[in-house]
Amino acid sequence: xxxxxxxxxxxxxxxxxxxxxxxxxxxxxxxxxxxxxxxxxxxxxxxxxxxxxxxxxxxxxxxxxxxxxxxxxxxxxxxxxxxxxxxxxxxxxxxxxxxxxxxxxxxxxxxxxxxxxxxxxxxxxxxxxxxxxxxxxxxxxxxxxxxxxxxxxxxxxxxxxxxxxxxxxxxxxxxxxxxxxxxxxxxxxxxxxxxxxxxxxxxxxxxxxxxxxxxxxxxxxxxxxxxxxxxxxxxxxxxxxxxxxxxxxxxxxxxxxxxxxxxxxxxxxxxxxxxxxxxxxxxxxxxxxxxxxxxxxxxxxxxxxxxxxxxxxxxxxxxxxxxxxxxxxxxxxxxxxxxxxxxxxxxxxxxxxxxxxxxxxxxxxxxxxxxxxxxxxxxxxxxxxxxxxxxxxxxxxxxxxxxxxxxxxxxxxxxxxxxxxxxxxxxxxxxxxxxxxxxxxxxxxxxxx
Amino acid sequence: xxxxxxxxxxxxxxxxxxxxxxxxxxxxxxxxxxxxxxxxxxxxxxxxxxxxxxxxxxxxxxxxxxxxxxxxxxxxxxxxxxxxxxxxxxxxxxxxxxxxxxxxxxxxxxxxxxxxxxxxxxxxxxxxxxxxxxxxxxxxxxxxxxxxxxxxxxxxxxxxxxxxxxxxxxxxxxxxxxxxxxxxxxxxxxxxxxxxxxxxxxxxxxxxxxxxxxxxxxxxxxxxxxxxxxxxxxxxxxxxxxxxxxxxxxxxxxxxxxxxxxxxxxxxxxxxxxxxxxxxxxxxxxxxxxxxxxxxxxxxxxxxxxxxxxxxxxxxxxxxxxxxxxxxxxxxxxxxxxxxxxxxxxxxxxxxxxxxxxxxxxxxxxxxxxxxxxxxxxxxxxxxxxxxxxxxxxxxxxxxxxxxxxxxxxxxxxxxxxxxxxxxxxxxxxxxxxxxxxxxxxxxxxxxx
Numbered sequence: 001x002x003x004x005x006x007x008x009x010x011x012x013x014x015x016x017x018x019x020x021x022x023x024x025x026x027x028x029x030x031x032x033x034x035x036x037x038x039x040x041x042x043x044x045x046x047x048x049x050x051x052x053x054x055x056x057x058x059x060x061x062x063x064x065x066x067x068x069x070x071x072x073x074x075x076x077x078x079x080x081x082x083x084x085x086x087x088x089x090x091x092x093x094x095x096x097x098x099x100x101x102x103x104x105x106x107x108x109x110x111x112x113x114x115x116x117x118x119x120x121x122x123x124x125x126x127x128x129x130x131x132x133x134x135x136x137x138x139x140x141x142x143x144x145x146x147x148x149x150x151x152x153x154x155x156x157x158x159x160x161x162x163x164x165x166x167x168x169x170x171x172x173x174x175x176x177x178x179x180x181x182x183x184x185x186x187x188x189x190x191x192x193x194x195x196x197x198x199x200x201x202x203x204x205x206x207x208x209x210x211x212x213x214x215x216x217x218x219x220x221x222x223x224x225x226x227x228x229x230x231x232x233x234x235x236x237x238x239x240x241x242x243x244x245x246x247x248x249x250x251x252x253x254x255x256x257x258x259x260x261x262x263x264x265x266x267x268x269x270x271x272x273x274x275x276x277x278x279x280x281x282x283x284x285x286x287x288x289x290x291x292x293x294x295x296x297x298x299x300x301x302x303x304x305x306x307x308x309x310x311x312x313x314x315x316x317x318x319x320x321x322x323x324x325x326x327x328x329x330x331x332x333x334x335x336x337x338x339x340x341x342x343x344x345x346x347x348x349x350x351x352x353x354x355x356x357x358x359x360x361x362x363x364x365x366x367x368x369x370x371x372x373x374x375x376x377x378x379x380x381x382x383x384x385x386x387x388x389x390x391x392x393x394x395x396x397x398x399x400x401x402x403x404x405x406x407x408x409x410x411x412x413x414x415x416x417x418x419x420x421x422x423x424x425x426x427x428x429x430x431x432x433x434x435x436x437x438x439x440x441x442x443x444x445x446x447x448x449x
Numbered sequence: 450x451x452x453x454x455x456x457x458x459x460x461x462x463x464x465x466x467x468x469x470x471x472x473x474x475x476x477x478x479x480x481x482x483x484x485x486x487x488x489x490x491x492x493x494x495x496x497x498x499x500x501x502x503x504x505x506x507x508x509x510x511x512x513x514x515x516x517x518x519x520x521x522x523x524x525x526x527x528x529x530x531x532x533x534x535x536x537x538x539x540x541x542x543x544x545x546x547x548x549x550x551x552x553x554x555x556x557x558x559x560x561x562x563x564x565x566x567x568x569x570x571x572x573x574x575x576x577x578x579x580x581x582x583x584x585x586x587x588x589x590x591x592x593x594x595x596x597x598x599x600x601x602x603x604x605x606x607x608x609x610x611x612x613x614x615x616x617x618x619x620x621x622x623x624x625x626x627x628x629x630x631x632x633x634x635x636x637x638x639x640x641x642x643x644x645x646x647x648x649x650x651x652x653x654x655x656x657x658x659x660x661x662x663x664x665x666x667x668x669x670x671x672x673x674x675x676x677x678x679x680x681x682x683x684x685x686x687x688x689x690x691x692x693x694x695x696x697x698x699x700x701x702x703x704x705x706x707x708x709x710x711x712x713x714x715x716x717x718x719x720x721x722x723x724x725x726x727x728x729x730x731x732x733x734x735x736x737x738x739x740x741x742x743x744x745x746x747x748x749x750x751x752x753x754x755x756x757x758x759x760x761x762x763x764x765x766x767x768x769x770x771x772x773x774x775x776x777x778x779x780x781x782x783x784x785x786x787x788x789x790x791x792x793x794x795x796x797x798x799x800x801x802x803x804x805x806x807x808x809x810x811x812x813x814x815x816x817x818x819x820x821x822x823x824x825x826x827x828x829x830x831x832x833x834x835x836x837x838x839x840x841x842x843x844x845x846x847x848x849x850x851x852x853x854x855x856x857x858x859x860x861x862x863x864x865x866x867x868x869x870x871x872x873x874x875x876x877x878x879x880x881x882x883x884x885x886x887x888x889x890x891x892x893x894x895x896x897x898x
Contacts, residue, residue, distance in 0.1 A: 006794065029651065031670045039794050065790070152636050164674070165633055166615050184614055184632050187601050202478065220699070221480045223692035225613070225674050242691050243672035249695065250669070253702035254784050257709075261776045269785035270798065273805040277813075280777060280806065284814050287773050291766040292821070299762045309754045312761035313747045316768070316877065317740040324736050324870060327710045328729060335703050336718035341514070345455070345488050349719065356722040357729065364726075365733050372741070421773060428765065 004028065006039060013044055022051040030059035038065065046075050054080075058087035062095060067271060073100070082111050089163070090116065091136035091244070094123035131215050132208040134248070135229040135238035140168040144178055144196040148189045151198075155183070167226050169236055170199045177205060177228055177236045205230050208237055212248050217340050219245045256338050259416035260330070262287070283421065290425040297429050301436035304443075311439050314373065314386060319431035321365060322393035326423040329354045329401030334415050337405065351402040358398020359391070366390035381442055389435035396430040397423075453477065455488060462493055471500040479508035487514065495524050503529075507536035511544060516720060522549070531560050538612070539565065540585035540693070543572035580664050581657040583697070584678040584687035589617040593627055593645040597638045600647075604632070616675050618685055619648045626654060626677055626685045654679050657686055661697050666789050668694045705787050708865035709779070711736070732870070739874040746878050750885035753892075760888050763822065763835060768880035770814060771842035775872040778803045778850030783864050786854065800851040807847020808840070815839035830891055838884035845879040846872075 004024055012021035025033060025048070033056060037048055049072050052060060061069060061084060073081070073096075085093045085108070093112075097105045097120060109117045119137050126132025140158055142151050151168065159165060170179035179199030189198045205228045206215050218227060225242045255265050262283030267276050298305075298315075305312050333350065336342040342350055370387030374380055401423055405415035453473055461470035474482060474497070482505060486497055498521050501509060510518060510533060522530070522545075534542045534557070542561075546554045546569060558566045568586050575581025589607055591600050600617065608614065619628035628648030638647045654677045655664050667676060674691045704714050711732030716725050747754075747764075754761050782799065785791040791799055819836030823829055850872055854864035 029653075029671065031672075035670070038790070039792055155633070156637055159633065159637065166674075183636065184604070184608065186636065187632065188605055188608065204478075220695055221484070222478065223480075225615075225691060242674060242695075246669055246691075246695065246698065249698055249702075250788060253698075253706075254788070257702075257706055257780055257784055260706075261773065261780050263777055263780060267781060269781060269790050270795070270802070273802050273809065276802070276806045277809045280774075280810060281813060284770065284774060284810055285817070287770055288766070288814055288817060291769040294769065295762050295766050298765060299759075302758050302762055305754070305761045306758035309751050309758065309761070310748075312754045312758070312764075313744055313751055315761075316747060316765075316881070317737070317744050319765070320740040320743065320873070320877070321733065321736060324710065324873075325729075325733060327869065328712055331706055331710050331712060332716065332718060335706055339699060339703070341487070341718050343488055346719070353719070353722050353725070357725045360722065360726045361729060361733055364730060365737055368734070368737060420776065424769070424773075428769070432765075 004036070006036070009036060009040065009048075010044075013047065018047075018051060025051055026053050026056055030056055031063065033060050034063045037068065042068075042071070046072060049076075054083045054087050057084045058092075062088070062092040065268065065270065066099075066266065067268075069096075070099075078108070078111070081108065085112055086116065089136045089138055090119045090123060091134065091238075094120045094133075095128070098124050098128060126208060129212045130208065131206040131210040131212070131227075131229045131240060132237075134212060134215060134240045134244050135208070136241070137238045138163075139228075139236070139239050140165050141171055141236055142168050142181070142195050144170050144172055144194065144199070146195050148186060148191050148193050148198070151181075151195060152186060164241060167239075168195075169228050169239070170195045171236050175236055176234045177203060177230050179203060180228065203228065205234075206240070207232060213252055215240060216245050216248045216252065220249075220340075252338065256334060256416040259414065260334070260419045262419050262421060287421050290421055294425060294428040294432065298432050298436065301432075301440060304436055304440045308439065308443060310377065311436060315432055315435050317369065318386065318389050318393055318435045319428045321369075321390060322397045322427035322431045323420075323424045325358060325361060325394045326397030326401040326427045327420055329358065329398050330405060330420070330423050333402050333405045337409055337415050342406075342409075347406055351399075351406065354402035355395065355398040358394045358396075358401075362391035362394030365394065382439075385438045385442055386435065389431065389438050392434040393427060393431040397427050400426050453485065455485070458485060458489065458497075459493075462496060467496075467500060474500055475502050475505055479505055480512065482509050483512045486517065491517075491520070495521060498525075503532045503536050506533045507541075511537070511541040514717065514719065515548075515715065516717075518545075519548075527557070527560070530557065534561055535565070538585045538587055539568045539572060540583065540687075543569045543582075544577070547573050547577060575657060578661045579657065580655040580659040580661070580676075580678045580689060581686075583661060583664060583689045583693050584657070585690070586687045588677075588685070588688045589614050590620055590685055591617050591630070591644050593619050593621055593643065593648070595644050597635060597640050597642050597647070600630075600644060601635060613690060616688075617644075618677050618688070619644045620685050624685055625683045626652060626679050628652060629677065652677065654683075655689070656681060662701055664689060665694050665697045665701065669698075669789075701787065705783060705865040708863065709783070709868045711868050711870060736870050739870055743874060743877040743881065747881050747885065750881075750889060753885055753889045757888065757892060759826065760885060764881055764884050766818065767835065767838050767842055767884045768877045770818075770839060771846045771876035771880045772869075772873045774807060774810060774843045775846030775850040775876045776869055778807065778847050779854060779869070779872050782851050782854045786858055786864050791855075791858075796855050800848075800855065803851035804844065804847040807843045807845075807850075811840035811843030814843065831888075834887045834891055835884065838880065838887050841883040842876060842880040846876050849875050 009021065033052065037045055040048065045068060049057065085096065093116065097108060109121060140155055142154055155168065166183060168181045168183060169177060170181055172178050179201050180203045181195060181199040185198050204218060204222050204224060206218060208229050208231055218224065219242060227240045228236060229238045229240060230236055258265055264279045267279045336350065366387040369390055370383040373386045374383035404422065408415045408417065458470065482501065486494055489497065494517060498506065534545065546557060558570060589604055591603055604617065615632060617630045617632060618626060619630055621627050628650050629652045630644060630648040634647050653667060653671050653673060655667060657678050657680055667673065668691060676689045677685060678687045678689060679685055707714055713728045716728045815836040818839055819832040822835045823832035853871065857866065858864045
């Protein structure tokens with residue numbers, strides 16, 4: 001395979017040898033062009049993109065990071081964009097146009113081929129996170145009565161438009177989906193067999209409004225590479241291919257990891273700093289207020305701390321271990337929900353398990369801490385107070401780390417939003433209150449150690 | 450599609466109407482049988498599994514959760530297991546056998562068909578997280594000189610063994626991979642064309658030792674559904690299908706989320722509590738020692754706290770915000786590394802960005818905290834001390850949250866291991882030390898407020 005090194009490209013660009021670069025870069029695989037653009041400094045993006053032929057440009061554009069694509073679209077000439085979009089599959093064209101300003105997109109839709117334009121307008125009506133938002137309308141669909149050679153002829157005539165077909169969909173006269181036909185089976189079929197005889201009847205399909213996470217579950221569960229999309233009455237509308245589902249799975253995994261720490265999905269490695277700041281500030285502000293709440297709980301025990309300042313030295317231990325233990329539970333549970341392992345029926349078993357683990361870990365870690373505190377400070381009561389409060393707090397951690405995401409799921413709020421900020425606030429409060437509370441009661445007669 | 454409800458199944462089992470249940474359950478899609486087993490209480494697992502015919506059992510077994518499969522394998526009769534394994538594809542058989550005790554697996558390998566047994570032994574030599582560990586050896590491979598109809602005949606004769614073929618691989622006389630042939634293209638080819646003319650020459654392939662994460666990147670980057678696997682000399686060995694890659698992507702995403710909070714991958718929602726405790730304890734113990742380290746830093750300022758106990762009330766705010774801000778940066782960077790967005794060339798840009806975001810967020814959140822502290826305590830110097838220490842700590846958070854995973858990646862340690870425990874320890878120390886340190890210097894003449 002031809003490959004251009006990074007420094008070769010930079011040399012071409014610096015020496016303005018664009019004709020040569022144009023020839024060479026267009027021979028690369030579009031995925032490699034995408035990687036090259038992402039690795040080059042921003043100032044070269046438009047120049048490189050302008051060298052691509054329409055076919056390559058149409059493959060590259062949908063795969064670029066959002067912020068890179070936006071920058072390129074800002075500088076592109078309209079006729080060039082129309083040519084590129086004409087080369088795209090409808091789902092990708094709809095994604096690009098859907099991200100544009102309303103006026104620009106209306107303008108564009110008037111100028112591209114009418115048939116495509118109608119399809120794209122239709123696709124834009126679906127929620128972008130639904131099966132409709134993922135599907136493409138370029139499909140091979142045959143009637144159940146068609147004979148083997150008729151089907152082959154039909155495919156020959158229509159394959160030009162469709163990449164990675166692998167399957168034809170079989171419908172009745174009413175355009176309702178009745179089966180799916182793996183094209184390899186055509187090679188094995190006898191000439192007198194019709195679609196109905198060759199096809200697989202048990203079709204897994206998705207209704208057009210199904211959420212993309214559920215669509216990904218279908219692919220995962222049934223090991224699919226292609227999924228037909230239908231309307232409520234089972235009329236065939238389009239298909240979703242597995243490569244788009246891999247993007248969905250990546251996106252959903254990022255989203256879960258992100259939500260746990262209060263990040264928005266668009267806040268990526270190279271998002272510009274100001275927009276990252278804007279996206280993170282609301283959550284950090286919320287965090288400031290949860291921290292003030294925690295601080296006010298500590299404030300309740302200021303008199304105790306005033307007398308026994310070493311409590312302030314030890315208290316971060318109780319809160320820290322509880323926080324980490326709670327985050328572990330939270331991660332296990334939200335990941336279980338995301339992968340569909342947790343269902344309504346087995347939830348109680350999961351919560352019971354996490355609480356048990358919290359208590360046992362608390363007993364072990366609490367005992368170690370108890371011994372250490374006794375050895376360091378020579379006071380057995382202090383050791384018991386520290387150990388006991390750690391056991392309490394790790395029990396609390398197991399309980400809230402598992403119930404909060406489950407409750408949120410039941411209320412149809414995304415469980416990943418039970419983010420570390422809430423869990424940490426509660427384990428901080430649990431840790432400080434139990435430790436300082438027990439100390440206030442049991443260490444009241446102790447003089448400064 | 451036929452579906453059995455949960456309560457129907459439970460009724461069958463309780464009334465011992467196993468013959469009826471056997472008929473009904475074997476008509477389900479294997480993926481639905483998997484779901485039913487996972488939702489039923491543990492005591493029914495063996496009974497349900499024993500009702501499956503060999504074909505269904507061979508499809509169900511590889512898809513079960515590890516702990517469910519282990520339990521079933523403990524109770525299965527050897528002849529039954531042999532029958533099931535004979536129905537499996539080689540990659541799945543190797544996964545099952547590879548997880549068994551050495552003696553049991555040797556025993557089993559002697560009893561299954563010799564051809565399969567040899568292949569499986571070969572597959573077991575590859576690292577299970579490499580391309581070799583993922584590949585299956587059931588492929589359609591044709592010579593470049595074969596004509597269209599010869600190829601079709603060959604596929605007809607050999608398709609029985611292979612599911613989801615979609616592609617044939619083209620080799621030269623020396624078994625070296627020279628091209629890939631989308632079977633749909635055969636429908637369009639003329640009779641006198643040979644494989645060399647129909648095939649695609651630019652094949653993306655993986656060397657057998659390639660790590661599974663890199664294999665997943667190839668699927669992601671080139672939108673593949675099937676990837677041929679070759680040895681160092683480009684001899685064709687097998688193929689990997691996209692459904693296995695979806696499992697890899699799920700597994701890697703779980704692994705990253707898990708490592709960030711010190712969890713092991715096998716610690717799932719329904720792992721038994723004792724084994725979860727064992728898996729989590731080492732990390733929590735490490736965490737206890739990092740907490741003691743943090744505590745000893747606070748201990749350096751015990752005299753200051755002794756005099757000004759309200760510092761103990763405010764100090765969790767500085768540490769908490771720093772910790773959360775650091776975890777945000779850590780998540781953005783590790784996710785960027787996982788998805789291949791961060792490369793050596795653009796790393797500095799990413800670190801610079803995160804530090805900038807940390808400073809700006811610190812300035813804003815620190816100023817708000819400054820005002821709040823002034824309003825609450827009426828002391829301007831205290832406000833300035835709190836605000837300044839928050840700015841310092843959020844700068845530290847941006848710096849370590851981005852550099853630590855990058856350094857770990859450079860040292861070829863998994864960056865997700867730069868887990869919250871390390872980041873939180875450093876931001877805790879940064880927060881407590883800067884706040885209490887500044888307070889010791891600037892509030893030394895202040896009497897108790």
